[in-house]
Amino acid sequence: MTRNYVGGAESRADGYAMPAGAVLTGLCPVVALTAEYDDLRVSAEHFTAALAVAGVDVRQVLLPGMLHGFLNLPATIGPVDRALALMSEVVAS
Numbered sequence: 001m002t003r004n005y006v007g008g009a010e011s012r013a014d015g016y017a018m019p020a021g022a023v024l025t026g027l028c029p030v031v032a033l034t035a036e037y038d039d040l041r042v043s044a045e046h047f048t049a050a051l052a053v054a055g056v057d058v059r060q061v062l063l064p065g066m067l068h069g070f071l072n073l074p075a076t077i078g079p080v081d082r083a084l085a086l087m088s089e090v091v092a093s
Contacts, residue, residue: 019047024054031059031090033083035066061086 006017032048034041044060051058063070063079073080 024051024056027051027054027056029057029059031061031086033086034060034062035068035070036062036064037066038068040068 011017030048030051032044034044038044041062048058048060061083063083066073066079070077070080071083075081075084
Protein backbone atom coordinates (compact mmCIF):
# COMPACT_ATOMS: atom_id res chain seq x y z
CA MET A 1 0.00 0.00 0.00
CA THR A 2 2.84 2.39 0.84
CA ARG A 3 4.44 1.87 -2.57
CA ASN A 4 1.12 2.73 -4.28
CA TYR A 5 0.69 6.02 -2.43
CA VAL A 6 4.18 7.18 -1.55
CA GLY A 7 6.33 5.89 -4.40
CA GLY A 8 9.85 4.52 -4.47
CA ALA A 9 12.54 4.29 -1.82
CA GLU A 10 13.55 7.94 -2.25
CA SER A 11 10.01 9.14 -1.53
CA ARG A 12 9.69 6.80 1.44
CA ALA A 13 12.95 8.16 2.88
CA ASP A 14 11.39 11.63 3.16
CA GLY A 15 10.18 11.83 6.76
CA TYR A 16 7.18 13.91 5.79
CA ALA A 17 5.96 11.29 3.31
CA MET A 18 5.51 9.04 6.34
CA PRO A 19 5.17 11.61 9.14
CA ALA A 20 5.08 9.12 12.00
CA GLY A 21 8.82 8.78 11.45
CA ALA A 22 9.51 12.50 10.93
CA VAL A 23 10.65 15.20 13.31
CA LEU A 24 7.36 16.58 14.55
CA THR A 25 8.47 19.54 16.64
CA GLY A 26 7.74 22.95 15.21
CA LEU A 27 4.87 21.90 12.97
CA CYS A 28 1.87 24.16 12.47
CA PRO A 29 -1.35 23.43 14.38
CA VAL A 30 -3.10 20.23 13.27
CA VAL A 31 -6.75 19.23 13.22
CA ALA A 32 -7.17 15.48 12.63
CA LEU A 33 -10.58 14.16 11.65
CA THR A 34 -11.06 10.47 12.42
CA ALA A 35 -13.98 8.18 11.67
CA GLU A 36 -15.30 5.89 14.40
CA TYR A 37 -15.34 2.79 12.19
CA ASP A 38 -12.19 3.47 10.16
CA ASP A 39 -9.54 0.74 10.37
CA LEU A 40 -6.93 3.52 10.26
CA ARG A 41 -8.38 5.40 13.24
CA VAL A 42 -6.02 3.82 15.76
CA SER A 43 -2.93 4.87 13.79
CA ALA A 44 -4.33 8.41 13.56
CA GLU A 45 -4.79 8.43 17.34
CA HIS A 46 -1.17 7.33 17.81
CA PHE A 47 -0.02 10.02 15.40
CA THR A 48 -1.96 12.80 17.11
CA ALA A 49 -0.58 11.62 20.47
CA ALA A 50 2.95 11.84 19.04
CA LEU A 51 2.21 15.34 17.77
CA ALA A 52 1.04 16.37 21.24
CA VAL A 53 4.18 14.93 22.85
CA ALA A 54 6.24 16.94 20.34
CA GLY A 55 4.48 20.10 21.52
CA VAL A 56 2.34 20.58 18.41
CA ASP A 57 -1.05 22.23 18.93
CA VAL A 58 -3.20 19.29 17.87
CA ARG A 59 -6.92 18.62 18.01
CA GLN A 60 -8.41 15.25 17.16
CA VAL A 61 -12.09 15.11 16.25
CA LEU A 62 -13.82 11.72 16.20
CA LEU A 63 -16.81 11.49 13.88
CA PRO A 64 -19.28 8.99 15.35
CA GLY A 65 -20.80 6.37 13.09
CA MET A 66 -18.54 7.20 10.15
CA LEU A 67 -16.43 4.87 8.00
CA HIS A 68 -13.19 5.56 6.12
CA GLY A 69 -13.84 7.91 3.20
CA PHE A 70 -16.75 9.67 4.90
CA LEU A 71 -16.04 12.92 3.03
CA ASN A 72 -17.34 11.20 -0.10
CA LEU A 73 -20.78 10.96 1.52
CA PRO A 74 -23.50 13.63 1.14
CA ALA A 75 -22.99 16.74 3.25
CA THR A 76 -26.55 16.33 4.54
CA ILE A 77 -25.32 13.54 6.82
CA GLY A 78 -24.78 15.16 10.24
CA PRO A 79 -21.16 14.13 10.97
CA VAL A 80 -20.12 14.93 7.40
CA ASP A 81 -21.69 18.38 7.63
CA ARG A 82 -19.90 19.00 10.95
CA ALA A 83 -16.57 17.84 9.47
CA LEU A 84 -16.95 20.15 6.49
CA ALA A 85 -17.86 23.07 8.75
CA LEU A 86 -14.80 22.43 10.90
CA MET A 87 -12.56 22.21 7.83
CA SER A 88 -14.00 25.52 6.64
CA GLU A 89 -13.26 27.14 10.01
CA VAL A 90 -9.68 25.86 9.96
CA VAL A 91 -9.06 27.14 6.44
CA ALA A 92 -10.65 30.52 7.25
CA SER A 93 -8.46 30.98 10.30
